[in-house]
Amino acid sequence: EVQLVESGGGLVQPGGSLRLSCAASGFTVSSNYMSWVRQAPGKGLEWVSVIYSGGSTDYADSVKGRFTISRDNSKNTLYLQMNSLRAEDTAVYYCARVAPSKYFDLWGRGTLVTVSS
Amino acid sequence: QSALTQPASVSGSLGQSITISCTGTSSDVGSYNLVSWYQQHPGKAPKLMIYEVSKRPSGVSNRFSGSKSGNTASLTISGLQAEDEADYYCCSYAGITPYVFGTGTKVTVL
Numbered sequence: 563e564v565q566l567v568e569s570g571g572g573l574v575q576p577g578g579s580l581r582l583s584c585a586a587s588g589f590t591v592s593s594n595y596m597s598w599v600r601q602a603p604g605k606g607l608e609w610v611s612v613i614y615s616g617g618s619t620d621y622a623d624s625v626k627g628r629f630t631i632s633r634d635n636s637k638n639t640l641y642l643q644m645n646s647l648r649a650e651d652t653a654v655y656y657c658a659r660v661a662p663s664k665y666f667d668l669w670g671r672g673t674l675v676t677v678s679s
Numbered sequence: 680q681s682a683l684t685q686p687a688s689v690s691g692s693l694g695q696s697i698t699i700s701c702t703g704t705s706s707d708v709g710s711y712n713l714v715s716w717y718q719q720h721p722g723k724a725p726k727l728m729i730y731e732v733s734k735r736p737s738g739v740s741n742r743f744s745g746s747k748s749g750n751t752a753s754l755t756i757s758g759l760q761a762e763d764e765a766d767y768y769c770c771s772y773a774g775i776t777p778y779v780f781g782t783g784t785k786v787t788v789l
Contacts, residue, residue, distance in 0.1 A: 609779065665730040
């Protein structure tokens with residue numbers, strides 16, 4: 563079955579770090595563009611980051627310099643390392659596969675990150 | 680990059696048609712035929728409904744259709760059904776950014 567399963571969310575203090583994982587099955591992560599999209603409680607969707615099949619990356623201005631997207635080809639898993647977390651980073655984080663025509667065709671169920679003291 | 684502008688809410692009666700607009704700029708919606716639409720029920724992950732402005736993925740009802748004119752894209756739901764009640768988000772490729780979502784629209788079925 564083709565699916566994405568996120569993990570790693572939880573409660574973290576402001577200034578802390580967290581690493582999210584997204585395990586893929588049914589397709590190869592490294593052959594696709596993969597993204598993280600987040601949704602703050604009661605708010606809309608916000609694109610966070612993308613890793614291209616060639617390995618290059620892009621970030622939203624709101625997380626640039628604090629978040630790092632990466633992948634482990636041997637584990638077919640996508641990651642998001644989040645440092646210097648702020649209250650405004652509180653959200654459900656979704657991983658998503660990006661189709662060649664720049665749309666998100668497969669989504670995980672999401673993992674909740676709460677930044678609070 | 681600012682979010683694309685959508686109406687906060689749209690409502691319609693069972694069986695009616697509604698249209699949700701998604702207004703961007705010449706740097707995103709106006710420059711690329713790469714607008715997609717997502718449906719999200721409460722507590723669930725988004726689901727792709729439309730891609731490349733007007734194409735429907737396999738399994739999505741033909742009651743959903745998309746279009747674009749200039750900097751504004753639109754999603755039309757015809758023959759409104761109870762299960763269509765959800766939040767809807769547009770998204771456009773934006774080149775350098777590279778993806779920008781809309782502000783979201785809550786659809787209510789009366």
